[in-house]
Amino acid sequence: MTLSGRSIIGFRRGSDTSRTFTARDPVSGQALDPEFASAGSDEIEQAVRLSAQAFEAYGRLPGREKGKLLRRIASNLENIAAVVVERASRETALPRARLEGETARTCNQLRLFAGVVEEGSWLMARIDRPDPERKPAAKPDIRSMLRPLGPVVVFAASNFPLAFSVAGGDTASALASGNPVIVKAHPAHPGTSELVGQAIGRAVQDCDLPEGVFSLLFDGGNHVGTALVKHPLVKAGGFTGSRAAGITLMQMAAARPEPIPFFAEMSSTNPVFILPGALEEKAEQIAAGLHSSFTLGGGQFCTKPGMVFIPEGEAAGRFSTLLGERLRPPASFHLLTEAIRSSYKSGIESRRKKSGLKALAEFSPDSDSAVGAAIFMTDAKAFLDDPQLGIEIFGPVTLLVRHSSRDELFEIARTLEGHLTATIHGTEEDLERFAELIRVLENKVGRLVFNGFPTGVEVGHATVHGGPFPATSDGRTTSVGSLAIYRFCRPLCYQGFPPAVLPPELKDTNPLGIWRMVDGQLTKEPVTVGLEVKGQAQ
Numbered sequence: 001m002t003l004s005g006r007s008i009i010g011f012r013r014g015s016d017t018s019r020t021f022t023a024r025d026p027v028s029g030q031a032l033d034p035e036f037a038s039a040g041s042d043e044i045e046q047a048v049r050l051s052a053q054a055f056e057a058y059g060r061l062p063g064r065e066k067g068k069l070l071r072r073i074a075s076n077l078e079n080i081a082a083v084v085v086e087r088a089s090r091e092t093a094l095p096r097a098r099l100e101g102e103t104a105r106t107c108n109q110l111r112l113f114a115g116v117v118e119e120g121s122w123l124m125a126r127i128d129r130p131d132p133e134r135k136p137a138a139k140p141d142i143r144s145m146l147r148p149l150g151p152v153v154v155f156a157a158s159n160f161p162l163a164f165s166v167a168g169g170d171t172a173s174a175l176a177s178g179n180p181v182i183v184k185a186h187p188a189h190p191g192t193s194e195l196v197g198q199a200i201g202r203a204v205q206d207c208d209l210p211e212g213v214f215s216l217l218f219d220g221g222n223h224v225g226t227a228l229v230k231h232p233l234v235k236a237g238g239f240t241g242s243r244a245a246g247i248t249l250m251q252m253a254a255a256r257p258e259p260i261p262f263f264a265e266m267s268s269t270n271p272v273f274i275l276p277g278a279l280e281e282k283a284e285q286i287a288a289g290l291h292s293s294f295t296l297g298g299g300q301f302c303t304k305p306g307m308v309f310i311p312e313g314e315a316a317g318r319f320s321t322l323l324g325e326r327l328r329p330p331a332s333f334h335l336l337t338e339a340i341r342s343s344y345k346s347g348i349e350s351r352r353k354k355s356g357l358k359a360l361a362e363f364s365p366d367s368d369s370a371v372g373a374a375i376f377m378t379d380a381k382a383f384l385d386d387p388q389l390g391i392e393i394f395g396p397v398t399l400l401v402r403h404s405s406r407d408e409l410f411e412i413a414r415t416l417e418g419h420l421t422a423t424i425h426g427t428e429e430d431l432e433r434f435a436e437l438i439r440v441l442e443n444k445v446g447r448l449v450f451n452g453f454p455t456g457v458e459v460g461h462a463t464v465h466g467g468p469f470p471a472t473s474d475g476r477t478t479s480v481g482s483l484a485i486y487r488f489c490r491p492l493c494y495q496g497f498p499p500a501v502l503p504p505e506l507k508d509t510n511p512l513g514i515w516r517m518v519d520g521q522l523t524k525e526p527v528t529v530g531l532e533v534k535g536q537a538q
Contacts, residue, residue, distance in 0.1 A: 015043070052212070418468030445471070
């Protein structure tokens, strides 16, 4: 497959522009062919208008047809997996095995959403039957279901070139819920993005769908993303990235004449609480797992455990020694981009200069293009006095915080900002003694992990990958799992409509055979005009 370096605008390609950029190999720093042309204003306008036109038909497409598209995208991606992995490894320095696993995950989540929309119950169809005899006022016939919003802009992530990028969870869930998608490719892996974008474009054509169902726009800067969020025909956005960029974009979305929902997954330090019993019984096991977790992928996971709270005492000293030894022999990590590497080095240097903070273990890389892992240590007072210690540093570093009492630990937990995850290591006795910690953390995160580690997010129906601000812009949502589909839709109610013009999901006969709530009870049975649901007493 060849790369053109041009945006994909429906079934067309973008043109050459004076603004170009290239991907770079994070290990060698070498520019990778071809040059990519940043989309111009005319191309942005064309992509958005095609998307809005496509919405008229795609937004009403039956679930089985949307499922067919999602499954075709997955198949197309699998057919070019070797080429995609090859390019992605050059653009990101991520191991091939990791990228092969990410390809499989991407295809699996596409098929997960295909199954959801084919089954149909996610639409939350509800029917309240009329009662013309009700006093003092007759009860009308009211029916409701979820409807898509319109064109959705998706910002691809740097750290997951597949699962959180062009065909990632945001794109899959937006397409599943009936919304055309315009992806703003990440400049760190544009070649990977174009290959995946080609696979999606072919799937749209193979399924004989409108041209504007999918577009992919390149940009080496911020112009395209800003223009898309501000465009009046765009109705929602999805983002995975830094806190600064996420907040800027969500503020733009809110400041529009017509504000739109913008779902941003931003920063998270993912606190880990090691309780006394677990520290005594499983110090070596926890140290090994923690080391693997905070260095996984060069520490560039949004679920990386970046701060760890342990009780003072001899057990804490043993644990700290065990964890520090895990960094020997030292390993070097090539981070995704020069900007990420520079930010990591600045963050480490800032911590070196802080009083009350000690470098427990820190190693220099074997080349200027790499970084080394680091572990810092402090006490609860210093942590509580300096909010900056709770801010994410993207890369292979974590912070140990030693506390002196149960009350001090609870104080720390209550002062935490929103995170994606929190992890508790404990025994049954620990959980009894520290039961309040769970109640506190329930209000701080989207996923609680017990006796495990937060890296590695299962894609399923019960998964929650979100959390209170600033982990995400809206803690009521998730960007992973089938629940992510609810970000890009809204409820619509039909009152008093004749059966012939109702959508199939709300017709009395239930032609799709989906679960619906009829007069407050879930059923798949057809609806009768009287006071019974067929086969079910009221």
